[in-house]
Amino acid sequence: MYGRKAYQLVKEFTNSESGQLTGFNDDLFAQVIEDCKEHVLKLQSLLRKMQEEGSDNQTTKNADHFGALMHHLALVRNKRCLMAYVYNRAEVVQNLGWTIDLVLPLEIEEKLSISEKEYFKSHSKTLKSYMSDLDIDLAVDMVPPKDPYIKVRVLEEIGNVVLSDQSANLTRYAILFLRRTDAEQYISQGKMEELTG
Amino acid sequence: MANYYDIDDILADEELVPAVFLEAVNGVGLFESNEANRVEPRSKVELPFWLARELHLRQAVSVTIPPCFNKKTREEIGADGAHVDLRSRSSYFYELGCKIVQLMGDKSIGSLLLVAFQTRYKEVLIKAHTAASSLTPKFLSSLTKEETKLYDAAKSSTAAFKTWRMGGPRFQKAAVLGRKRKPIGGE
Numbered sequence: 001m002y003g004r005k006a007y008q009l010v011k012e013f014t015n016s017e018s019g020q021l022t023g024f025n026d027d028l029f030a031q032v033i034e035d036c037k038e039h040v041l042k043l044q045s046l047l048r049k050m051q052e053e054g055s056d057n058q059t060t061k062n063a064d065h066f067g068a069l070m071h072h073l074a075l076v077r078n079k080r081c082l083m084a085y086v087y088n089r090a091e092v093v094q095n096l097g098w099t100i101d102l103v104l105p106l107e108i109e110e111k112l113s114i115s116e117k118e119y120f121k122s123h124s125k126t127l128k129s130y131m132s133d134l135d136i137d138l139a140v141d142m143v144p145p146k147d148p149y150i151k152v153r154v155l156e157e158i159g160n161v162v163l164s165d166q167s168a169n170l171t172r173y174a175i176l177f178l179r180r181t182d183a184e185q186y187i188s189q190g191k192m193e194e195l196t197g
Numbered sequence: 198m199a200n201y202y203d204i205d206d207i208l209a210d211e212e213l214v215p216a217v218f219l220e221a222v223n224g225v226g227l228f229e230s231n232e233a234n235r236v237e238p239r240s241k242v243e244l245p246f247w248l249a250r251e252l253h254l255r256q257a258v259s260v261t262i263p264p265c266f267n268k269k270t271r272e273e274i275g276a277d278g279a280h281v282d283l284r285s286r287s288s289y290f291y292e293l294g295c296k297i298v299q300l301m302g303d304k305s306i307g308s309l310l311l312v313a314f315q316t317r318y319k320e321v322l323i324k325a326h327t328a329a330s331s332l333t334p335k336f337l338s339s340l341t342k343e344e345t346k347l348y349d350a351a352k353s354s355t356a357a358f359k360t361w362r363m364g365g366p367r368f369q370k371a372a373v374l375g376r377k378r379k380p381i382g383g384e
Contacts, residue, residue, distance in 0.1 A: 002245075003247070003248070007207075007208070010204060010207050010208060012202060014208065042224055046224045064223045064224065066222040066252075067222045067225050068221060068224070069251075070248065070252070071224070073247070073251050073252075074248070077247050083201070084202045140205065182366055196364060
């Protein structure tokens with residue numbers, strides 16, 4: 001059936017949890033484009049046939065006309081599926097720039113296509129330069145803190161780090177009080193967790 | 198028309214609807230067995246909605262109401278809408294219904310959708326707010342896409358309310374990095 005592969009492509013996007021990505025399916029993507037090329041060929045041959053018979057595609061509603069129409073519709077449909085696939089993935093990639101720093105973790109990076117990687121890089125670069133122009137970090141928590149310090153547990157070995165108010169040795173499983181603004185980036189990267197109570 | 202990039206709208210458009218060709222069509226290989234690449238008038242086919250709609254508007258095919266809106270389903274929904282397995286009929290029951298109404302002008306589907314949604318809405322919210330999801334797999338598998346979203350939204354808002362009341366952690370690992378760990382100090 002027409003548009004089947006394009007449908008599978010879009011379907012695959014929904015299989016991932018919202019806000020997460022599955023690997024870019026180069027193979028299926030190329031297959032859909034291949035489908036499109038086939039439709040174009042058939043569409044052209046039908047139109048040529050009509051021209052040779054001297055009938056006008058605008059007015060004659062014969063079998064060739066409807067054949068061409070169906071190929072045209074399939075093309076439009078395939079295009080929409082391809083665009084939606086790329087567009088929706090790009091939105092997720094864009095959000096990455098807000099939540100994690102310039103360096104992508106390996107498990108995410110391998111899921112992106114080459115142009116998506118580039119898109120991520122330039123998007124987060126733009127974001128960074130905008131924030132430095134404003135001199136405000138827009139990615140911080142919107143709720144004002146009750147206490148500038150929070151208690152965190154380190155989940156991954158980080159090592160000696162110079163923070164804004166102290167230099168701390170962030171070894172694994174260490175529990176310490178850090179400035180919220182310092183801890184925030186580590187938490188969103190999954191290297192620390194906040195402890196409450 | 199819905200958003201061009203709307204994934205759900207695209208998927209809903211793929212639902213099959215029965216149709217009968219009114220015109221002959223050349224150069225189209227709809228059936229694998231058909232070597233002549235030609236569809237004869239009066240052939241009965243199931244077409245995805247995106248194709249059927251356009252052809253119907255151009256009077257090349259005549260679309261009939263899909264089986265998920267047949268008499269049997271109507272009776273079941275009338276009897277007890279909350280426990281009908283709508284997903285097995287169509288994952289996009291409501292979306293497809295709305296599209297069909299626009300195309301065919303069958304007024305009775307509109308009220309059917311409304312009744313179905315009203316009775317099921319209540320049930321979905323009650324289940325989402327109270328029962329643990331492990332207790333309701335059968336119920337969950339009968340929901341359409343739209344209802345599953347509603348269920349998840351209700352679930353997550355209950356969870357958010359609980360964290361707010363208990364004063365849970367403000368910060369969490371970025372969602373893209375995978376499932377978040379269960380907060381150890383949170384419970």
